Amino acid sequence: MAELTDLTLADARDLLNQGEVSARELTDAHVAAVESARELNAFITETPDLAREMATASDERRAKGGARPLDGLPIAIKDLFSTREVLTTAASHILDGFTPPYESTVTRNLWDAGAVLLGKTNMDEFAMGSSNENTYYGSAKNPWAREGDNRPLVPGGSSGGSASAVAARAALAATGTDTGGSIRQPASFTGTVGMKPTYGRCSRLGIVAFASSLDQAGPMTRSVRDAALMLGAMAGHDPYDSTSVDAPVPDFEAALTGDIRGLKVGIPREYRVDGMPGEIERLWQQGMDWLRQAGAEPVEISLPRTRYALPAYYIIAPAEASANLARYDGVRYGHRAEDAKSLTEMYERTRAEGFGEEVKRRILIGTYVLSAGYYDAYYNKARKVRSLIAQDFREAYREVDVILAPTAPSPAFPVGDLVDDPIAMYLNDVFTVPASLAGLPGLNVPAGLSDDGLPLGLQLIGRAFDEETVLKAGQVLETAADFRHAPSFVAGS
C-alpha cells in the first residue's frame, strides 16, 4: 500500500470502502503528518483529539453499513469557516478566543458526509491577501522551493494554509474560499487543484464574510476527481443564505468522462497581458495543444473589459469589506482594547490593535469609495464595470463552452518580496478576478513547472452552474499534464 498520506481522496475512499484501511488509521497518519509539517505553519489550530473521535465514529458507522460519501476522510478547514466550539480566527487578532456556537453550512455538510477535521488552516487575515503573509499567526510557507534556493516561498493566498497542507500531504483535501482568486492562486502556487464554484453553489452561512457578493467556498485537493468529490459534499442550497441558489447538485464525479471532443475552448486575447513571463505563455499554449489533442477546439475570443476587472474588484471588495468588518468593534466578542477612556477610544484602539495593515488598508479604501461625493465615481462605476464584465462572459459563452487562461501571472515568490508593494501583490489576481466578478466557476489545474522548478497552473472558467464541464476539461488537462512532481517538503518524510 502507498503511503496513507500520499493517497488521493478518491483512492483513500476506495481503500476505506474495501476495508483495506480504517478511518482511524488514515486519521492517525494524517494527525502525525500535520504535526510533522508544523514548520510550514499551515495550521492555526490542530484538532487531533477531535479528529480521532470523528474517525472512530466513522469506523463505527461503516461497521454498521452506513458509510457516507466522505466517511473517514481527514481534511483541513480554512480558518474562515465557523466550526462549532473550535477556535475560529480568520487569522485575525481581533477574533482572539472566538469559538462560535454554530457550524458553517459547508463544514456541516462535510461532517454530515463523514469527513474528519484535522484542524483549521492559516490564511490571509479575513481572506485579504495573495501570499498568506497578512496573518496574525505568522506566514504559512509553501512546501515547494526554487531549485538551488532555500528562501521560503509564499503558498499564495488567501487560502495559503489549506494549499500548503494539501500540497505537503498533511491533509487529503481542504476547504478554501475564493473572493478574487484566493483558492485558485494558492492552488497554482502549490501545484494543487483548487476550484471556486459558481457564486451561490455553496452556502456562505458561517463563513466569516470578506466581500459578500464575491465570497465563495470551494475545494482544494490533489486531483480533479477529488475536487469533484469535495464539491459534491460542500455544495447545496441553503435557505439561510439568500444568495445560495436552489439548484440540484449534480454528480460531479460522474461528469469526469474524459470525453471533450467537440468542446469549444475560448482563449481570451485580453489575458495576453504585457510583460507576461514566457514560461506562463508557453504553458498556456501547451494547455491549448493538450485540449486540441483530446478533440476540443480552441477558439480565440475577446473579453474586452478585462483590463477594468482588477480596479473594479479593488473597489467593490473593499467597499463590502468595510461594512462586513464593522461588527468587529470589541463590544461582544474577540479582542477589546483595555482601559479605554471613552467609547470612541475603545473602538479606535480595538480596531487599531486588532486588524492587520492590509485589512486596515482595505477598510480605508472601502470607506472612501462609499463616502458621500465619491460613491458614484467609484463604487457605482465599479458596479457598472462589473455588469459589463459579466456581459463579456455571457457573450463569449455563446461561442464557447469553457475558457482557458493562466491562473496567476507568476509562480510562488519568496516570503517578504512583495509585502511593501500592495499594487504588485494585487496584480496576482489579474487572471482570477474577472471570473469572480462574473460569479463564474474557475478551476486551477497544476500543469507544469516554471524555469526554476515551481508549479504553474492553468485555469478553466465555465458557465454559471456548469462546474461539470469545467471539471471534465480540467481532468483532461490533468491527465495530459501528468503532473507528478512532489514538493521539496513532504509531511512525515
Place this chain on the structure above:
Amino acid sequence: MANYRIAGETGQWEIVVGLEVHAQVISNAKLFSPASTAFGAEPNSQVSPVDAGMPGMLPVINSFCVEQAVKTGLGLRAEINRVSTFERKNYFYPDLPQGYQISQYNTPVVGEGTVYLDMPDGEVVPVGIERLHMEQDAGKSMHDQEPGTTYIDLNRSGVALMEIVSRPDIRSPEQAGAYIRKLQSILRYLGTCDGNMAEGSMRCDINLSVRRAGEVPGTRCEVKNVNSVRFIMQAIEVEAMRQIEVLESGGAVELETRLYDSFKGETRSLRSKEHAHDYRYFPDPDLLPLVVEPDWVERIKQSLPELPDEKKQRFIEQYGLSAYDAGVLVTERETADFYERVAAGRDPKVASNWVTTELFGALNKAGLELDESPIDSAMLGELIDLMQDETISGRIAKDVFEQMWETGKAPSTIVEEQGLKQITDTSELEAIVDRLVEENPTQVAQVQEGNKKVMGWFTGQVMKATGGKANPKVVNEILQKKLGA
C-alpha cells in the same frame, strides 16, 4: 379649520411639518432572524446569532414582515413597489451589532399614498405619504444600571420596523396629533402595528420649518424620537417658536437634529449638519432585491378589513350618524364593532349616544379601556330595549346604567329587583295628579293663566311622588286633561 398661525414680533408665521413614524411590525419573529419579538423579556434572551452580528451570520427576510408592510401600504392607499432593495446604513454604535442597519434606501417596498385626517370641525385634511420602508431596529443601551458602565440589551436588535414618511403637508400641532392617531387607527385595524408609543412600538421624528404666511418654507430641523402624541404636539409648538425667534432676531435656522426635552419643554441641538453622519448606504450584498408579485399583493388586498375611512362613511350612511360621531366610533375597530352590536335592531342614534356619551364617559372617568368595561354590548343593548319598549324611562335608564356599572348586573335584573318599572297605569297616576291639584290651588291657577313653567313643576311633583318611575308622556297627558291647559 382656520389656518394655524403663530404671531411673532414681526408678523404671522405658518409651520410646515412632515413626520417620520417608526412603527414596529406585529410579527412573532424578527425581520431577518427567527428570534422572538415579545416585549418585556429578560435582557438578551431573544437574540439569535444574526441579531448579535456574529461572524458569518446572514440575514434572511421574514416574508410575514413583508406581508405586514404591504398590507400597511395598501391601508395607506399607497402604491406597492414590485421590486425594492435593502441597503446597509453604516454607523458605529454599541447597540448596533452589525455596524450597519439594514434598511431600504433607494427603493422602498411602499411608495406614495394618502392619509385623511378628520379634524374636530369636520374638515378633512389629506396628508401625503412619501414612502414606507422596512428596516431593522437597533438594540438598547442602558446607561443607568451601574455608574461608568453601559449595558446592551439586544432583544430589540433586528425587530422589523416600518418607517412611514409623510409629505410636509401638516400645518398645525392638532393636525400632527390627528395624523398620528389616524396612523395608529389604521395600523391597529390592519393588525400590522399595535401603535403603542409608551412601549416604543411607535416612535416619531418631526421635520419642521416655519415660513411667513404664504412664503416658501425656511430651513428645517429634525426633532428626533418623540414618544407620545402630546409631546409631538408640544415639541412642534416649542420648536416652531424657537425657529421664529431665531429668524425674527436676524439669525438663521441651522439644518440640524434636535431632541425634545419634555421636562423643560424645549428642544436641544443633538448634532449639527457638519457632524451629520455619512451613512455610506450601499446595497446589502447578503440580500437579493425583494420582489412582491402582483397576484400576492392582490390577495392581500382582498383580505384587508374595512378600514376607518370606509367604516366611517358606512356609519354615516347606514346609521345616519353625524360625521363627528361616526369618526369617534370608528377610531378603534373594537369600538366600532361594539357599537354595531349595540345598534343592531335598535335606534342607531340612541345607541350612538349611549356608547359615546354614557359608556365612554364612564370609561374615561374610571380610566378603563373598552375591553375592561363592566358593561358589555349585550347589556347596553338590553338597557336600550327597556327604554324603547317603555319599561323604563330615560332618566331611570341612567340610574340603571350606573348600577350596571357598579354591580355588573343585567339591566332587567336591576329593574326587577328595585321595581323600577315605569308607571303607565292611568288610574294610579290620575290619583296622584288629583291629589296635587287639590293641594296646590295657587299653582293650578298659575297654569290656567298660561304659565308653562309651573306645568313643569307639576310634572316634577308627579315624578317625585313616583320615585321617577312615572311615564312622562302619560303624566303629561293627564296633566293636560286635568288642568285644561
